[in-house]
Structure formats: structure tokens, C-alpha cells
Amino acid sequence: MTRDLSRRRPRAPGAGPRAALAALLLALPAAAPAAPLPEGVERITLSVDGLPRTALVEPPAAADGQPPAGPLPTLILLHDMGQSARQVRALAALERAEPLKDWLRVYPEGAERTWNAGRRRVDGGEAVRMPDVAFLRALVAALAGQGLADPSRIVLAGFGEGGSMVLRTLCEAPGLAMGAAVVAGSWPASLHCAQGRPVSVLMFHGTEDPFVPYAGGQAPPARKVGAGAMASVARTASSLAALNGCRAPSDETLPAGGRKRLWFACEAPMIAWRIERMGHRWPGSPERGRAGDGLGPPVPEGAPDATVLIAAFFVSLAERPGP
Template sequence: MRTVRRALLVLFLAGALTGAPAGAPPAPGLSAGTAGATERPGPGTHERTLTMDGVWERDYLLHVPPGRAGRRPLVIALHGGLNDMRYMRESTGLDAVADANGFLVAYPDGFMRTWNAGGCCWFARMAGIDDVAFLDRLIDTLAGQGLADPRRIYLTGFSNGGGMAYRYACERARRVAAVGVVSGSLAVRCAPDAPVRVIAFHGTADFSVPYDGGGNQDWNNKDPFPPVSAVMDFWRSVGGLAPLDRITLETARTTCRTTGRGRTGAEVELCTVREGGHEWPGGQGADPELRASPLIWRFFSDHARNG
């Protein structure tokens, strides 16, 4: 395993050294910055960099909505495996929802386009990347700069990014106010030390992360994914919640059901998309009948972290 990790890190460094030259300008429509910048970023999308362990640089996009200054809710949006921060931004439409509702969105890049969500996925898992520590650092940075409200930190993610959102909620249940997962699964054993508020979206025709369980968590990890119902039951048990028997949304192809809010303030909601595939509802190329991003924010906006 050490040999594999060393080889992956060499490949990563080689890619970094042969990539964009030092001082290359940011992509069109983006401004550049560093995590330690003291100047408050204005409205728009900014490309920023965090340094981990004094060596590794991790990039993220920070979208700041127009309006008043001050601490705002923060949504961290985690891309799927082999995607990147730019694709996550373009495919979800979260910027528009943020502008309409006044919250920040951070789109971080995973290690070699993957996240270490436990049993999945690929390079980040094999290299032993500590993505929980990376997300801790990202939150600390944005809260420390007076940008993010520590009581309103939310994670959302697609596929591998959704699994990473679940993992962070497992290990940092008292730090995250709620998570929203699309086409993702819980790929790690954990025991959260507090209830977690969860909204999930999953298509019944998802062959990458099957709705009824199965498939392979990773190309070199043949463990099957658990059924979506088992993941929801796990979060219900953590929160001591009722069954998912109250319908909040019904369309031709989608049914959303919630447990309702429990005594601790926790809640679990599942939106099942009949014949839906491995996609972000309402995103690029997806059926526009259901738009996940506004519904995720609706759920988030109802929940702040206790304490």
C-alpha cells in the first residue's frame, strides 16, 4: 500500500509540475486569490488555494452572492469522481440559488478528481488522503475570515462527493448543520456523536450507485453499495426519527418523503426519482421536471446547527 501511495503522489506531483505555468491567469469570469487573503471578496466567483501540511495545495472556487457584507451560510459542494470543481459549479446551478438566497458556495477540488469517502473512491482513497481534515481547514479558513457563519455550514455532493458529504457528517456531526446528497452512498462505517439532518436524491435506474444496492464501491474495491433505504434507515436511527412516511412533493416521476423533524431537530428526507439515472436532477442534460439545488437549499435553510 505504501508503494501504491508513493506512486500516486509521484503522478500527482508530475501532473502539477506539467500543468498550468506559475502565475497563469484564472479561467474567464474568475478572480484569483489565496486562503490567507485578508481582503474581503466581492460578489462573484473567486479561485482560491489552501496549503495543506505546508506542502499540498488544494484549490477551490468561492462564490459570493451580491448584497450585504457579514457572515453568511456556507454550502460546500463536492463534485463527483473524475469530475472537478468547475463542472460541479456549472452542472448544479447552485450559483443562481445562492444569489437569490444570500449564501456562499465553495466548490473544492478533490485529490486527482476524487474524494476519500471510505470505501470509495480511487486515487484519494488509495493515497490515504485525509479529506475530512481538508474540509475542516476549508471551513476554518472561511469562518476565520468572517465570511461563513459557523452555525450554518452545509455540505452537498454528487456521487463520490455525496459519499464524502456523508463521511464528513459521520465524523463531524456537531460541525455540519445538514447535508444534501445526490446519487451518493455511505461508504464508511461510523458512529456519529449527534443527529444529522439529511436530504437525499436518488434515481431508481442509477446503475453506478444502484438504488437497491449492489455494484462496486470502487474499481479495486468490490464491496457493494448498500441500498438507499439502508442508508436512510441509518440516519433515521442516529436521529431517533420516525419512518419516511410523510410526502412533501409528488410529481409524475418524483416522490419526496420526510420523517418530519424529531425532538432533537434532526430530519431525514428522501426524493426518489422513478427511472432516474446517475445525474443531478435539473442539472446539465437531466430531466428538468425536478431541480435538486433549490430543494436542497430549502431543506438547508430550515436547519441551523444546535449550540
């Protein structure tokens, strides 16, 4: 029987994140049996609009026998279309990022391995009909309600379609996250950001991405992405810059090819990395990819490490003094 999440039990004073996670697991409906998870990772299930939704939750490891005191800054990472939470966890390998060692890391599962990122069919209907913004709101509320996540220090990151879902969430759930990172994802051409407000964003895009074309448009037919074209990376960046009230950007050429673009006088920081001759990849991942796997050119030598840069970006946001 699904329990009422509105009556969550508060976290006991001094309890560590794993104790709070154990309490959350008791308060949530049990997930269906699945393959064994990596050590230290738990699966939780929520009911959102009557539908079961799941996420992997990874509290920080205890140091010297003492877990970090919660509630914790929390990174929520969304997988690409066709991926799973476990796959994006392996791809990003967040455990490599020392600044995130005391953070809660959460990996939601998209229904049928995709997200309702805001794509529209030619008749104007949603290409994917799932309440994914509501799911992310409910996930944050559940984690915060058990004292695991600090609701004032939530950041979102996404790869591919997960990155596009992050952009939609920034528009439709303003204030849910204090910052976001998007890797190989762009703005759905049909997405309008009427409710959005300034938020810090870090982006990474490869110029040879076959699934999220740098110049925008439809992905190849073999990529089953549903209806709806994607905006170009330039339009995605300009839309975010307008949202953040930024002035003209400054560019820095990268030694390995590409560009780092930094916007100034923004209400919230914004940085975009353009990586030449890279396909649909997570730069810096242990899984660099290979030619011929259908994802475009592999990560070039000397490319920036997205995981390390995302960690530094998010930690700097979390450490800024509040208003």
C-alpha cells in the same frame, strides 16, 4: 512560501465578503495558474498535511452597491468522481436559487478528481488515501477565520462520490455542518458512524443509477471507483434515520413517478426523494443529460428540482433559532 494559517488576520469591521476574500487570498499560498474562472469566482489554496488543496469561492453579488455583511451562511458543494469544482458548479447552477443569493458558495477540488469517501479494499485498507475530512475542516476554518463564513451556518452538499464524502464527513466531523444534501450518492458499505450525531439531511436518488446502484453493491467495472461496495439507498436512509432518532417515515407519491419520504419525530429533519427511471443525474439541472451518455436515463419530465429544494431546505435550517 506557505504562510502560517494559524495567524490569520481578522476581517476589518464593515468589510464585505469580497474584501474578506481578498484578505484570505493574500494569507493563503498562491494557486498555480489555471484556466480563467467565471466572473466573481476566486480560487484559493490551502496546505493540509503538507499537501496543497484548492477550492473555488464565490461570494454573493453586491445589491445596490452594498455586499451582504459577513460572516455569511455557507454552502460547500463537492463534485463527483471524475468531475471538477467548475463542472459541479455548472451542474447545480446554484445561482438559480433565489434563497441563496446572500450565501457564500464554495466548491472544493478533490485530489485527482475524487474523494476519500470511506471505501475500503478487501484487505481493509483505504481505497483512496487522502485526508479529505481534514481538508474540509481546514477549509471551513480558513473561511471562518477571515470572516467570510459563519461557522454556525455551514451546510454540505455533494453529487455522486461527493455525496458519499459528505456522509463520511457527517460521521467523522460531527458539528462541522448543520445540514447536508446528497444527490446520487450513498453510504459506503464499510463506513461506520461511531462519532456521528443528529444532522438535517436531504437526499435525491434515481432508481436507474448505474454508478450508485439503488439496491447497493458494486458499480460496473467501467466505472473506476476503486474498491468497496456501496450500501443501498434504503440502508443509507435507515442509517441516517437511526442517527437522527427518527420514527417510521411517511411516503408521498410524486405525480411524475417516484416518492418523497419524510421522517417524523426526528432530532433533525430528514427527507428523501426517489425518482423513477432516472440515472446518475442532478434533477433540475440545466444539464438534463441524454440517453446513451453512459450515466443512465436522463432526468424525467416533471422531476423535482434538486437545486431549488436544497436551497429552501438549507435556508430554513439557517433561519431556525439557535439553541
